[in-house]
Structures are given as C-alpha cells and as structure tokens.
Amino acid sequence: MKSKDISRRKFIKNLGGGVIGAGVVLSHKPLKAEDQPAKDENKQNLARLNLTVNGKKVSLDIEPQTTLAQMLREKLKLTGTKVVCNHGECGACTVLLDGRPVYSCHMLALDAEGKEVITIEGLMEGEKLQPIQEAFVKHDGLQCGFCTPGQIMAAQGILNKNPRPDRLEIMEGMSGNICRCAAYPKILESAIAAAEKAE
C-alpha cells in the first residue's frame, strides 16, 4: 500500500487518540462547572487543517494560532524538529515545505494547508539513515545535536534545489542555521560530502 492511499480514518486510527484529542484541552480532573464555557469556546475556535506530513495525509483540528513547529511537535509528536529561538532567527526548526526549507516556528500551521511537509523523521527509510544523514555522522557535522535536524533539513533543501551546489551556495543556504557549538566547519564538510554523493 502506498502511503498516499491511507484513508484519513485509518490514519487517525493508527495514530491513536493523540490527534483526535489534539484540539481538546485534556484534563483528568473532573471538570468544574466554570470550565465548561472555556472548553466550548476552544472548540469553536478550532480550524480544520489538511496536509501531508512525511508522506502521510494528516487532518486535524487546531487552534488557528498554532505554528507549524507546534503542530509537528505537540500534535503529531514529531519531536525531531527543535525549537530554539521561536522567532525565526536560528533555523533549528527547519522543515521542508513542498521541498523548500522553511522555519516552522515562524509560520502558522494553517499556512501549510494542502502542502507537503517533510521533517527529519520523514527523511528516514524505516530505521535507515539517508545519505545526507550518513554524511553528517561520518563527517561529524554536529556536537550537541540539538540544531542538527534543522541543519540537515536546510542542507537537504539546498540539494533539492540544486543537486550539485558549490561551496558558496551551501554556505549561503546554511547561513540561516545557528549552531551554538559552532561545529560549522564539519557541518559544511558534511553538506559538501552529501552534495558530492547526490545524483
């Protein structure tokens, strides 16, 4: 079965309660009377979002102000995407939107309606690393690893645009991704190695 054939119903069933309940404020405490209006109000404010994440169709109700990063991390539990500055300043939250790198903390999830999102988890083939990820391991393009998913997605974005980028193009493409450990020389080495291997 191709991933695109998964029906919405089946997908939600597979994901379990996490997505179904995503729009509702969960509380295991008995609800007090005064809590009820708020709950209703929350429900009214929800908006329906349909998009493809890592090859699977996703449909969920979210609060309109939810950022794409929040939606990925909190609703879909895809915690590989990190949030560092939450202001579109550092690139740690970079994901691919229709193949192009974007800062997921800096856009609303609703703006991804109908689009295709790939996160670091989506690069994997099962448990297998993809060439870009292998390059970062081999060339040690990381230290603490917290900005690494963003770095890898940015590098993948460059390769999507041009499979044979030169050093300057890579530098430019990666210049929106801060690494506080400053593993930059080996990040660059990793991206160049991945580019050399790309078809």
Added chain:
Amino acid sequence: MANTKFIKSEFFFEEDVRESVAEVPVDKHQPWPENEKLKVVGKEIPRIDGYDKTSGTALYTFDINLPHMAHAKILRSVWPHARIKSIDTTQAENLPGVLAVITHKNIPEIKWFEDSFLFDTKIRYEGEEIAGIAAETEEIAEKALKLIKIEVEELDFTVDPGQAMKETAPKIHEGGNIVGGNPFTYERGNFEEGIKNADAIIEETYSTQVVVHNPTEPHCSVANWDGDKLTVWDSTQAIFTVRGVVSRALNIPENNVRVIKKYMGGGFGSKLAGGKYTVIAALLAKKTGRPVRLTLDRREMNLAVGNRPDSVQSLKLGAKKDGTLTAMSHYAYGSSGAYQSGAGCSWPFRTVYQCPNVKVEEYTVYINAGPGRPFRAPGHVQGTFAMDSAIDLLAGRINMDPLEFRLKNYAEKDQVYNIPYTSKKLREAYEAGAKAIGWEKRNKQPGVGTGRYKTGIGMGTQIWWGGGGPPAYVTLKLNRDYSVEVLAGSQDLGTGTYTFVAQVASEVLEIPMERISVILGDTGVVPYGPPSGGSVTSPSISPAVRDAAEQMKQKLMKAAAAVLSLKENDLVYKNGTVSSKSDPSKSIFLSDIMGKINEPVLVTTGAREANPEGYMIQTFGAQFADVEVDTLTGKVRVKKIVAAHDIGRVLNRTLLENQFHGGIIQGIGFALMEERIIDGNTGKVLTTNLHDYKLPLITDMPEIEVIIVSEGDPMISNTGVKGIGEPAHIPTAAAIANAIFNATGVQIKSTPMTPDKVLMALSQNS
C-alpha cells in the same frame, strides 16, 4: 574494586582549587604508549550517538512528554530592583486550565543564593523569579502569568559595576556591592622596585563585555512524583549537583531524587548549577499531582541563567630593553550580577609569563542584572584578551617581535605555587603554530600599507587547568555474549563523552566499538562522577574507564587460569581470548570462561587515580590569527586561525577537531559580535533574542588548523589525558585583537571589536 587507599588530592574545577581526601586505586597501570601504537584511542572515529542525533530520535529533556503532563511557566520580574508589597493570584488561579500557582506566600521558605530565597520579596534583577504556574498547556500558563497582580516599591538600581562600587550606589545586598566585602589580592616580589628597573613601561585599560551562553536547548526540567520519589529529567551538565540542590530544597533524601539527562543541547557552563526552574517544576508537580514540564524561552535564557561577567582591567607592565619582564600589575573589576559569581580574571596574568614582581587587585561587584555563571573558561578569556594585548604593546615599545618577547619570558614552572608542571610543551606549540600561520609574513611595522583592506597576524597564549582528578568512578559490565556496557557518572554535552568512554573500553578489552554501549547521566544508575565543567570530564573519566577495563581483563585471566589449570603469568589476553604462552593450543574465549564460572555478567568498578603530589597540571597552547580589516567600514574578517596546543593525549582526533572549531568560532563571537546590552536608564536588557544578540554563523568561520604538540602525559593518569573544551576557546580573542593591531597599528581595547569601535580607533589614530 581493586586495592584502594585514601589520599589527599587536589584539583582545579573552574577557578577553585578543590582539596579533598579521595579513595584511589593503589595499583597503577602502565602508561599507554603513543597513540600511533594504539588501535582505537586517538583515531578518527565517528561519535557513537551520531545516529540518534541525525535521525531525530535523540530524546532531549525538551522532548520529554509524559502521560497527563502539565506545563509550567515562571513569572519573572520586569523591574531591575524592587520590593514586593503584595501579590494577588486570584485571577490567574481562576483562569480555566490553570492547575496551580505558587509564590512566596504558599510554599515553604526555600533558601537560595547567599541571602535570598526561591521566591524572594526583594527583587534584584530583571528576570528574577516571582511565581510559578502550572496549567494544561504552556499557552494557558503564559496567559495566566499576565493575570497575576503585583504591587511593588521600585528601588534605585545600578547596572554598571564601576558605578555600583561607589559608596553612593544603591545597595543590592546588606553587606554592600563588593562580593565578599573585599577584593581578591595577590602579590609576589616588589612591583614598585620592578617598575623602577624597567626600560619601557606601558599602562593601559582594557574592557570586555558580558556575553551570554545561549545554548540551543533551553534550560528545562520535567518533574514527576511517584509518591515520595521524584524523577527529574533536566538539561544539565551536573546530574549529581541537581540531585543535591533538589533534595536540599525539598528536604527529601537524595535516594528519593533521580536525575536523568541523556542528551542535552549545549551548556557551556550555564547548566552547571541546579536551577530554580527545576525546583519550581518539582513543587508544581507535587501540588498538581501530575508530571510537570517547565521550559524557559529565549528571553528568559538571556536574562536569568548565567553569563560571562564583564571586566575593566587596568594593566601596568614594565620590561628591560632585552625584553625581560620586570613588573606586572593588574587592577580589575567585573560584574557578578545580582548574586554571587566570580568575575576574577587574573590567573593567566599571574602564571603565563615569567615575572618576579606581580601585583593583582580585583573586585567582583553586584549589579542589578542576572547572575553570572561559569562560561567556557571563566575569567581566562577576558584576562587573556587584556594580558596579551598589553604584551604586544610592550613588545612594540622595545621593537621586539611579540613571539620572541613571549619566548624570552617563558615560565618554566608554576609561579603561584612555585612547583613544577607535570608537562609543558608551550614552546613546541609556539613553534608549530608560528610556522603554520606563516609568522614571518606579519607586518614588521604594525599598520604599514595604504590600501582600504589591511591584513595582519597576531597571537595569544592559553593556560588552563583541565587535569581532572578523583573522585570519578566507572562501572563496567561484561556480558557473556562478548558485549559491554559502561556506566559513568558523567554527562555528554555534545563533547563526545559517550564516544571516548567506548573507545577506552574497546582499546583495553579489544572488543569492537559496536559491541560497547555507554550509559551516562542517570543518578539512579551510574556511579559518581564530576560535573561536566572545567574541562575535567575526559581527564577524570577516561582513566577510570581504563581502570575498570583492566580489572575486567585481570578477572578474566584469573578465571581462565583456574579453568585451564594454568599459571596466570603463563597467560595472555587477546581479542577476548585467553591463551597459554607456553602452549598456544590451550586457549579459551571469554564466553566460555564466563560459562565455566557461571557468570552471565561480570562487573568491575574503576576509579580515577590520584594526581601526583607537588606538581601543577595545566594545559597550554597558542592561537594565531590572520585577519583582514576593512578600514572603510571597520569590519574585521578572520581569515585563518591556527591552534597549537599541549593537551595531553588525543582520545579522538575527529571529536577533538570539532571541539577546537567550536571553541575558536565562539572566540570569534566574543571578539567581534556578541554582547549583552543593558539600558542604563531603565535597567532592562535589550538583547533578549537571537536577532539582537549576535551569534556567529557558518559564514563567519575562518579556515582553522588544529595542531596538537603533546602525547599522553603519564604523570597525570593512566591515559595521560587533559581536557580541551576550554583551552580551545581561551586565546582566540587575544589573537584576533593582536592581528588587528598588526594590520592597522591601532589597538582596539574593548570587546566586542565591532566596526564602530574599529572606525573610532582608526580615526583617532590618523
């Protein structure tokens, strides 16, 4: 554990000499030969956590999501200095989705810092903790923060250490604004006499800024109670410190607190202390009866969880015509923030260059700003910038090459304690570094040339402890299927601890890396190890790993002797097999040995041995910078840095290079762009995001060459390793400053050396 004894031991952690009585192994292992003769240690081996970190599966505290988990936020002061008159939390508590609100009014008094509390009614800086809120979501908690009503009496504040030192300044603590009441002083010889004997004298004041760690993963905790037992996931460099802080704050025994940290997104010193946020999360978790996650945001990170103190350093140096230093004095002050931290920066000044007459007086000063915390070589980065700038100036006065000047004043032994070094290969580092940068290409006359772009070469010297020491323990478990688990009381900050631990075990037991797992960062599981700071991790932990592995090997040999009915001294261990030297047909694989003795898992505990008595352990190095200055815009571009260091044995060449790259590029950040700015009129920090607080990017990196001039130092430990994290960062700013001086003929005496300062200095000189 093998034979042990208790000895007096001494080692340096950050700036403190730590003297203790420690349990150490009696038997010493033979020092390893040079790396060339080793199979795994010293090699370029990819880090073993690479898969986790590139696949997105690495679980950080930031990612922990427990069933039924609530989210917390902290209400922080918007005032730099105030006294709380009243707090009304009614509205916040009534907001739907809010689960608990804690303030000083409804929790037991918990002491914090020297004369303060977890929630104090006296506010001493913008960002200080006032209340904690737990709610169903982080958004609701944030909304509720705004509903807390606070009435305060605003107090006069001071955010400048120079002003805060004055008698008339607002008092931040009862005892006045000088931390400890007095300056740190040091004197050897006779400074005045030394100055009289000098042919050339320079007197200059240098200043450095406050910089903020800004690790990518925010400071965060997840707290979960099971009855009386508390589990805390914490983004920390010191699991045992956090356990101690939490246990004392909550008044529960340490065995009831388990602190876990598997992966963390950087620390650089800012996560060495137990945080208020951790205790607040634990209190809220208790109150709500639910797990609580508390994550700081970037603004809070820039206000409240540490920084490198600033410094104003007035230096006076004298030298003879032949370059001999005759006298050095260092008067300095720096801001501690609102609570006690260390702004001292004179250790390099007292030790790097040979000088008989030295005088030091330095003040750490309270101001109304977030407290400092150790930041990658506390004191040394700012101290080395001023010291090495002054050295180049003085060398210029007597027309002497700055490198020749440094060699002329080479210190053969430690001048503060008057004891020899275990090893010192700084001379070799100078030579190798100078050759690699092309020292002879530097401008003989600083500032020559007339074009818009001017280039220059400069250098700085590094000294740092990084020798580590006991106590540090490792548990090694050998499984019957020829696989190993190593448990160490340490934590990997991204520095490569997981990997080198596996390498050392693999080297000794000759078991492939793939069959070795490493478990760190869990107080419920691992034996004690030191906090990961001060560059003590690899020099403390690697010898303990080797000790545990050597004991395991001995255990297998003993067992094999019994199983094969042979003498132990007739046996030899190779790749997991024990064989007879006299009769090679007699051999047995470790799985079979363990089968015969009916042991599915063999366990040993290794310990770090004592440091040698009467010796000083230091790391040394020199960095050389090649820079280009645009005299039209004032922009400085670092073209190349050569780092040549004596850091004992290299454990992993790939990870070592990466550490050096990071230290150097952070050094560029300190030298050229990073700065926390406080508005003097409002006492508020203006740089609370990563747009206003400038961090180096991939486009700022220069070409970097790393040269290691040392092999293992056998006097320190059985692995002969010294730390590298901090040494890599120390001399970069000084080298860049001196390269700018060499390019333009003008010294920039204040960091960060931003274009405005460069242009101002150039225009004043012309």
